[in-house]
Every structure is written in C-alpha cells, then in structure tokens.
Amino acid sequence: MNPYAYIREQVIAIITGLAEDGVLPAGMDFSNLAVEAPRDPDHGDVATNAALVLTKQAKMKPRDIATPLAERLGALPDVTAAEIAGPGFINLRLSEDFWRARLMDVLGQGVNYGDSQMAAGEKIIVEYVSANPTGPLHIGHVRGAVYGDALAALLSKVGYDVCKEYYINDAGSQVDVLARSVHLRYREALGETIDAIPEGMYPGDYLVPVGEALAARDGDKWRDLDEADWLVPLRRFAVDAMMDLIRDDLALLGIEQSVFFSEETLHLDGGIDRAMAALKAQDLIYTGVLEPPKGKTPDDWEPRPQTLFKASQFGDDVDRPLQKSDGAWTYFAADIAYHYDKTQRGYSQMVDVWGADHGGYIKRMKAAVRAMSGEQASLDVRLCQMVRLLRGGDVVQMSKRSGTFITLRELVDEVGADVVRFMMLTRKNDAPLDFDFDMAMEQSKDNPVFYVQYAHARIHSVLRRVADELPDLNLDLNSLKGANLSRLTDSAEMDLIKQMATWPRAVEIAAQAREPHRIAFYLNELASGFHVLWNKGNAEPNLRFIMEQDREVTLARIALIQGVALVLASGLSLVGVTPVERM
RNA sequence: GCACCCGUAGCUCAGCUGGAUAGAGCGUUUGAUUCCUAAUCAAGAGGCCGCUGGUUCGAGUCCAGCCGGGUGCACCA
The missing domain is CATH 3.30.1360.70 (Arginyl tRNA synthetase N-terminal domain)
Structure with missing residues (x-):
C-alpha cells in the first residue's frame, strides 16, 4: 500500500x-x-x-x-x-501498527513491492543508444545507454508495456565510409600491404577482424571489383559486424534491447514515402527557399529551393528540409518515417534518449510527431548531458582523432558494470556528470555503489549469522510474516519502516518525472537508515538484531531487515545493479 | 543573432512538479571500535537558492527581463 x-x-x-x-x-x-x-x-x-x-x-x-x-x-x-x-x-x-503493517506489505509482496498500475498496460516505446554502427561504443554513449535502460525498467515497474528499441543509422554516408574501410582491411587480410589508413576512413583496429572474416567467408571475390559492385553488400556485412560488436558492448552493461530498427529498410520498403504521403495529405509539405541562419552564415551558403516540412506550424522556429539538393531524403525525413512507423505500430507515447549535442533537433522532431499523428501521439525527448572523466583530479582529455577516447568496454573492464551503472544515475540526466575513476574504485562510502551494496551485504551477513547461531529459528518469508512486529519499537526501527513505506511513491514519482536517478538517491537514503540502526546496535547492545535470549524480538528484527534487503534488492535491480550478498 | 539546458554550502549535487525553520555527500572541527562487516555511525561550523521585478494565502520551484556557463544552429549524420 x-x-x-x-x-x-x-x-x-x-x-x-x-x-x-x-x-x-x-x-x-x-x-x-x-x-x-x-x-x-x-x-x-x-x-x-x-x-x-x-x-x-x-x-x-x-x-x-x-x-x-x-x-x-x-x-x-x-x-x-x-x-x-x-x-x-x-x-x-x-499509529505504529499502521506502519508495521507496511512492513507486512513488503514481506508479502517481496520484490514486487512497489509495483504500480499507474500506467495500466499502456504501450510506450523507449529508444536509446542508437549509436552509429561504425565502431564500438565509447564513454559518450554509456550514459544514454544506462539512463535509457533504467528508465525502461522503471516504466515497466509502474505498469507500462515497454518496448526497448535501437535505431540503426545504416543508410547515411558514414556507412559507406565504413564499407570502404572494411574493404581496405579485407585487402589487407588477403595479403596486401596497407601503409596508412587514408584520411576520411575509420582507422580503428576493430575493423581488422571484420576484414579477416570477410576474406574467410568470400575469398577474393570482392578484391578486384569496382566499388559500385561491392559497396552495398560490404556495407551490409560491415554494419552487421558492427552491430554484433555494439550488442556485445551493451551486454557488458546488462543491456538488451528487443528491437533493432534499420533506417535502411525505410528507404527500401517505402516507409519514407508513406510518411511523406501522410504529411502531404495534410498539406504540410511545400517547396520553398529558407532564409540563411542568423549570426554566422556558412561560407558556401546559397539560396536554393528545397522540399520543406511546415515545422513552424507545430512550434519549431523554421520549416525544415526533407530533401537534399540532389533530391535524396535528408536524415530528418528518414527520422520522420521512423517515428511514423512507431505510430503505425501502435505507440502513441514515445521516449527518445539523445545526447545533449542533439538538443537543437528536438523541436522539429516533436513537431513532426504531432503533425503526422494528428496530435494523437507525443514524443518526449530526454537529453543526457556530457560525462567528464576524472582521474587523479584531472580531466581525461578525449579525442577521436588522436585515438584517445575510452571505450565502454575499457570502462567496464576497469571499474565493473555495477559501478558504471550506478554512477551514471547519481545525477539527473540533464545535468553534466563527472565520472571520477578514483571514486569509482574506492571501496567506502565515498563510492555510492558500495555504500548501498554494503548495506545489502551487511543484512545478509546477519541472516547468515542468525541461521548459524539459532539454527532452529525458521527464517523463511512465511515465518517472518508471523513475527510479532509490535516488538519493533525503537525510533530507528520505525524510521526504517517508514522509509520502506515511501518506496511505492518514490517509484511512481521517478517514473512520472522519467528520472531514474531518484531511485539511486532513494537507495542511498534507505541504506543510510539501515547503517544508522546498525550502529545504534553497537552503542546499545539491546538493539542488536540477534538477541539470543529473546527469540520473539529477534524474529521481528529479522523481518525488518529482510524487508530492507528486499527493497534494496528490487531497487538495485531496477537500476541494473547486482544486489550482492557478500562483500 | 536565435533556440535549448544549467546556475542552491568552500567543492560535487538533491530538492517529491507551489508548501512550514532549504537538504545530502565530500572537505573541515569533535567524538564512537572488548560489539551482528568501523567498508560504518554521531555531533558542530558552513546559505542573498545568479540578479531584478511579477503571479498568490505562500516561490529554490511558475512567468518576464537581465547576468554568467554549456550545447546546437540550410543541404552532414
């Protein structure tokens, strides 16, 4: 309740x-x-x-x-x-009995305590990560990945029917570059000497095995053909390889999305045409010439007629181009088609998780969703601000050009998935976050992950101990539900129960605000409440959990901390962190 | 020039969508270990909630305008 x-x-x-x-x-x-x-x-x-x-x-x-x-x-x-x-x-x-009954709620519902019917089965789609399929994920992707995944779990918890989705940008020029880079590695795998990776290609070593795999599969089939003959099949091969890489990276963080949606399919099966037709039917597309951007005009600016979407009718600053000067669809057109497809799949609530550098794109995308759904669907875009890495108090500089960016895999290898996930949720998503390696490695209360996990492990330490010292005391959940909770009278005990009682509300508020970091903050507070009670037992021995001469009070206290452990465990799994039982 | 995000303790940040005397961690000062994990806890000091107006019973929270920081600004993705 x-x-x-x-x-x-x-x-x-x-x-x-x-x-x-x-x-x-x-x-x-x-x-x-x-x-x-x-x-x-x-x-x-x-x-x-x-x-x-x-x-x-x-x-x-x-x-x-x-x-x-x-x-x-x-x-x-x-x-x-x-x-x-x-x-x-x-x-x-x-009354104290009212609060004690809340502890019974926890014990009765277990890890389902805090589940809510707020959303009552409504469909919602959360799209996150969606990194270009041109290489492994790096630190810049991690925050959005963790945030999106935790948000999806949170929305499920309050009753949404959640689809977790990844949009694969496999149709732009960057995947042509990828294909050329792979062709180069392929020739290398066939024995050619490649001196330096030419400017404008992806230099990363992660493409070496992709070239080798292609050579192993197809031999020299593609070696001497013109680019026009190999570009499309190699692009497909390379993108598949990159997506395998990315899925493996995500798995390191325990992230598994259910749908991987290819942009290319929108171009191939008429998805873009359908979306454009939907806009055209409402007379929202026209040919026009845009004003040059105020402030600094690009050097190569020239007025040219373009196919435009009337985004300004839906709150955007200007109308937005749908076709490039060569007649090809813009990325925006494909994106409209992608979101149109979501509406066709029955999603009227959409959440997109983007990096802060895409902030300027929000208005037009929301405008498009409103326009093509006839105001029936809504898009909520959640931006994740930058992550700064700190080591030894200094900012770790990263640049793709010099190859000094840190990959997701390196980060997880160094500090572990639990730490990465929790630390990424210690700030609200629209505030910049400093990820401090020294703090992440620290095994003390400076490290919020350990602080919470420690509380959980400490409880299990008590549970092991009581099983050892009072072996005939039955500790399963049913016996605990029969405990005489009126023996819980100390203020620290009651405070802990009251904290647990706020969990269902905390879950709903976090879900409503779409701010999973609130869960992390809640867990910190609950862990703190437990540590307080523990230390009180140090000072006043009659407040310890295990009172060998008084089995009734022992059982009541075990029920209490078992409840705390259940809430901690369900909160931790909500943010994707392992509730460890031993440290 | 325009749009979006941010501005709260020395530092890093919460603040439950408008509530009562603004909170936590770090750092700092003092204290607790014959005791279930001190990997922890207790107490003290520390504030013009960027500024100025407005809305009302009531504003850190909403609105307007400034100031400061970040991000982005035809056709790229």
Whole structure:
C-alpha cells in the first residue's frame, strides 16, 4: 500500500462527507490536493494541504476548513493525532501498527513491492543508444545507454508495456565510409600491404577482424571489383559486424534491447514515402527557399529551393528540409518515417534518449510527431548531458582523432558494470556528470555503489549469522510474516519502516518525472537508515538484531531487515545493479 | 543573432512538479571500535537558492527581463 495515496483517499472521503453534511460546499476539484511527508519529521508522518488548496473554491478561510477536517481525520483508526499547523496544514501522526503493517506489505509482496498500475498496460516505446554502427561504443554513449535502460525498467515497474528499441543509422554516408574501410582491411587480410589508413576512413583496429572474416567467408571475390559492385553488400556485412560488436558492448552493461530498427529498410520498403504521403495529405509539405541562419552564415551558403516540412506550424522556429539538393531524403525525413512507423505500430507515447549535442533537433522532431499523428501521439525527448572523466583530479582529455577516447568496454573492464551503472544515475540526466575513476574504485562510502551494496551485504551477513547461531529459528518469508512486529519499537526501527513505506511513491514519482536517478538517491537514503540502526546496535547492545535470549524480538528484527534487503534488492535491480550478498 | 539546458554550502549535487525553520555527500572541527562487516555511525561550523521585478494565502520551484556557463544552429549524420 502507498500510505500517501491511502490517506489522500481518506481525506477526500471526509471532505465529501462534510459536503453532504453541509459544512463544506459540494463538487470541489481535488486535483491540487496533496498528501505527502512533511520535510520536518517533527510535523508528523503525513501532512495535507487540503484546507489551503480548497480555500478559494470553498470561499472559506483555511482554518475554517481545516478544523472540521482535522477533527474527522483524527477519528480515523490509523490516525493517532491530527493537528492544524502553520497557515492551515493538517499534520497527521499514524499509529505504529499502521506502519508495521507496511512492513507486512513488503514481506508479502517481496520484490514486487512497489509495483504500480499507474500506467495500466499502456504501450510506450523507449529508444536509446542508437549509436552509429561504425565502431564500438565509447564513454559518450554509456550514459544514454544506462539512463535509457533504467528508465525502461522503471516504466515497466509502474505498469507500462515497454518496448526497448535501437535505431540503426545504416543508410547515411558514414556507412559507406565504413564499407570502404572494411574493404581496405579485407585487402589487407588477403595479403596486401596497407601503409596508412587514408584520411576520411575509420582507422580503428576493430575493423581488422571484420576484414579477416570477410576474406574467410568470400575469398577474393570482392578484391578486384569496382566499388559500385561491392559497396552495398560490404556495407551490409560491415554494419552487421558492427552491430554484433555494439550488442556485445551493451551486454557488458546488462543491456538488451528487443528491437533493432534499420533506417535502411525505410528507404527500401517505402516507409519514407508513406510518411511523406501522410504529411502531404495534410498539406504540410511545400517547396520553398529558407532564409540563411542568423549570426554566422556558412561560407558556401546559397539560396536554393528545397522540399520543406511546415515545422513552424507545430512550434519549431523554421520549416525544415526533407530533401537534399540532389533530391535524396535528408536524415530528418528518414527520422520522420521512423517515428511514423512507431505510430503505425501502435505507440502513441514515445521516449527518445539523445545526447545533449542533439538538443537543437528536438523541436522539429516533436513537431513532426504531432503533425503526422494528428496530435494523437507525443514524443518526449530526454537529453543526457556530457560525462567528464576524472582521474587523479584531472580531466581525461578525449579525442577521436588522436585515438584517445575510452571505450565502454575499457570502462567496464576497469571499474565493473555495477559501478558504471550506478554512477551514471547519481545525477539527473540533464545535468553534466563527472565520472571520477578514483571514486569509482574506492571501496567506502565515498563510492555510492558500495555504500548501498554494503548495506545489502551487511543484512545478509546477519541472516547468515542468525541461521548459524539459532539454527532452529525458521527464517523463511512465511515465518517472518508471523513475527510479532509490535516488538519493533525503537525510533530507528520505525524510521526504517517508514522509509520502506515511501518506496511505492518514490517509484511512481521517478517514473512520472522519467528520472531514474531518484531511485539511486532513494537507495542511498534507505541504506543510510539501515547503517544508522546498525550502529545504534553497537552503542546499545539491546538493539542488536540477534538477541539470543529473546527469540520473539529477534524474529521481528529479522523481518525488518529482510524487508530492507528486499527493497534494496528490487531497487538495485531496477537500476541494473547486482544486489550482492557478500562483500 | 536565435533556440535549448544549467546556475542552491568552500567543492560535487538533491530538492517529491507551489508548501512550514532549504537538504545530502565530500572537505573541515569533535567524538564512537572488548560489539551482528568501523567498508560504518554521531555531533558542530558552513546559505542573498545568479540578479531584478511579477503571479498568490505562500516561490529554490511558475512567468518576464537581465547576468554568467554549456550545447546546437540550410543541404552532414
């Protein structure tokens, strides 16, 4: 149960009752009515702003609303105190048994605790990574990959039917360059000496095995042909090889997308034509000449008629070209077709995860989605800001040209997938992030991953120990559900239960905001709550988890920390981090 | 020149979509280890929430305008 949602229902029921009794006007709008935890715990367990938000509608003073409301709230069985505070807040204290019942929720639902029906099976598509298939993934891709994957998991948790998708840019000129680079490596594999990789080709060693594989499969079949004869088949071969590489890279982070959508298919099977026809049918395409960009005009600027999409009708700054001067479709046209395809597949909610350098592209893409779906579909673009690598306090400079960029594989090899995933979620996605190698390697509370994992491992350490010391005590979940939780009375114990009780709400808020980093922050706080209780046991031996002379209290405390372990484990798996049991 | 993102403690950042006396970690000062993992915990100091107006019972949060930082700006992907 989500205690805040539950109390909110009670508040609304009471207000409705008061309206029936003529104390308050009927038919008021409750959309702004909030029930949440007050910042200051001294103000109670939950607080509601009901009297404040209704004051205008009811044409009554906040306190005149709050007084009868608080009176009836105070009479609820779960409420031990209801007081009016400040400008008209009502602060409620809930009974300890109410909170203890929340621990039962956790034990009863296990890792499913916190699942929500917020989205009730709605379809949503999350597209992320979508790196060009021209080489292995590097550090710049990692953040979007982790963010997108964690977001997808979070959306599933609240009931969405999520499709995780990768858009393969396999139709542009960069894959021609890839094919030529592979042809070069192929000739090399057949025994030719290649001095230096020419300017404008991909120099990376990762293409050496691709050339070798091609030679092994096809022999010298392609060696002496004209480029026109090998470009298309080699492009396909090379892209497939790169996608295998990329899938392997993603697997290192535990990321597995279900659909890999090829841009090329849109060109081949008429997908672009269909999308363009849909726009044309609404008279949103025309031929025109764009103004030169303000500020710095490109040197080779010349006015030329182009096929344009009326993006400005849908909130974009200017209309956008769909065809290049040579008549070929622009990337934007293909992108429109790709999103059109998503709508045709039944997705009216789309999330795209992009790098911050694509920020200027958002308006036109959202405009296109709105236009071609007749305002039925919406696109949400989440930008991930840059990641700076720090080592020894210095920024690690990276440049593709000098070959000093760090690959995803190198990063995972050095610090491990768990650390990479968690660290990438310690900032909200639209804030720049510093990834500090020294902190990532640190095995202390400086490292947030270890801090949370340590709490989980510590709990399992206790569980092992109690099994050892009290072997006849039954610790399975059913026995724990029978524990006498009224033996949990210490403030640190109750605080921990209250923290667990906020998990369902934390999940929903994070999903609504599409901010999985909130999960990482929640886990840090829950881990902290556990460490506090642990240390309290150090100072006061009667607060330890294992009390050999008092099996009843031991069982209750084991139930408590088992609950914490369950929430930690489900939160960690939500962000894709292993809940280790031993460290 | 325009668009988007950011500006909160010495540093790095949260702040639950408008709530009460603005929080955490690092760093700093002080303290806790015969004890279930001290890989941890407790306490103190530290603030013009970039600036100025506006909206209202109430603004770090919303709006406008400035200032400062980042990203991007026909046909490339």
